[in-house]
Amino acid sequence: MAEAKFQKVETGGMNRRRKVLLIIAAGVLALAVISIWGACMDPAKYAPNYEARRLMPSLSHLFGTDHQGRDMFFRTICGLSTSIQIGLLSAVISSLVALFLGSLSAVFGGRVDTAVGFMVDLCMGVPHLILLMLISIAMGGGAAGVITGVAVTHWPNLTRVIRAEVLQVRSAQYVQIARKLGMSKWHIAAKHIVPHVFPQYLVGLILLFPHAILHEAAITFLGYGLPLDTPAVGVILAESMKHLATGMWWLAFFPGIALLLVTQLFDIVGDYLKILIDPHSARQ
Numbered sequence: 001m002a003e004a005k006f007q008k009v010e011t012g013g014m015n016r017r018r019k020v021l022l023i024i025a026a027g028v029l030a031l032a033v034i035s036i037w038g039a040c041m042d043p044a045k046y047a048p049n050y051e052a053r054r055l056m057p058s059l060s061h062l063f064g065t066d067h068q069g070r071d072m073f074f075r076t077i078c079g080l081s082t083s084i085q086i087g088l089l090s091a092v093i094s095s096l097v098a099l100f101l102g103s104l105s106a107v108f109g110g111r112v113d114t115a116v117g118f119m120v121d122l123c124m125g126v127p128h129l130i131l132l133m134l135i136s137i138a139m140g141g142g143a144a145g146v147i148t149g150v151a152v153t154h155w156p157n158l159t160r161v162i163r164a165e166v167l168q169v170r171s172a173q174y175v176q177i178a179r180k181l182g183m184s185k186w187h188i189a190a191k192h193i194v195p196h197v198f199p200q201y202l203v204g205l206i207l208l209f210p211h212a213i214l215h216e217a218a219i220t221f222l223g224y225g226l227p228l229d230t231p232a233v234g235v236i237l238a239e240s241m242k243h244l245a246t247g248m249w250w251l252a253f254f255p256g257i258a259l260l261l262v263t264q265l266f267d268i269v270g271d272y273l274k275i276l277i278d279p280h281s282a283r284q
Contacts, residue, residue: 102162
């Protein structure tokens with residue numbers, strides 16, 4: 001009895017710590033996103049200034065300047081803004097596809113389940129980055145190609161998670177009663193199943209977001225994504241490779257660290273939300 005009480009108190013303390021850390025991470029992330037979009041509103045802050053070329057990081061230029069004299073701090077901030085917008089839109093589209101296909105597969109079963117499973121295996125059978133680049137090239141590159149490529153390639157894992165959740169809910173008593181009352185499968189899915197799996201969907205969306213940002217930056221860095229005149233982290237990192245040999249290390253270091261920090265913050269928020277929604281996942 002005493003041991004069970006101690007474990008309960010310890011679990012409660014861990015949950016409180018997780019909630020505090022989740023609030024802190026979410027607050028920092030919200031402030032970062034707001035400041036990123038705010039700083040990107042004035043293009044003059046990262047416009048070329050040939051009198052301030054190749055300057056190392058200092059108080060006047062926190063991330064230094066590039067070969068055109070552009071302030072790398074504001075250019076990195078604006079690049080993160082572009083990456084966040086593209087990553088968010090891609091993640092939302094991909095997660096909605098996963099929610100629809102996962103629910104469809106579990107509710108209808110049979111041939112529908114087989115067809116969805118085949119699409120999942122087909123998409124996961126091709127190397128992820130190669131498939132993303134092929135889709136982006138087929139769409140003509142640019143923002144539309146990147147968004148389509150990231151959205152089309154990131155839904156399979158979340159589809160499997162949602163399908164497993166829906167299969168559990170489908171056997172619940174209230175779902176069986178609704179079925180016996182003659183309600184259609186579409187009505188049961190919309191009114192009883194989707195609201196139950198929505199928390200898992202939300203966590204999946206948040207965890208999908210950093211992957212979308214990283215893959216957007218990756219294909220842009222490789223030259224198959226956003227055009228060179230777009231302020232994006234992938235473009236900045238690709239340009240920095242041409243100047244690293246001249247000693248301008250800050251061109252790649254600070255944008256890379258900024259991208260890593262933003263994606264890690266989203267990962268932390270997603271992980272803690274997952275633990276709070278499903279405490280059993282913390283033991284796995």
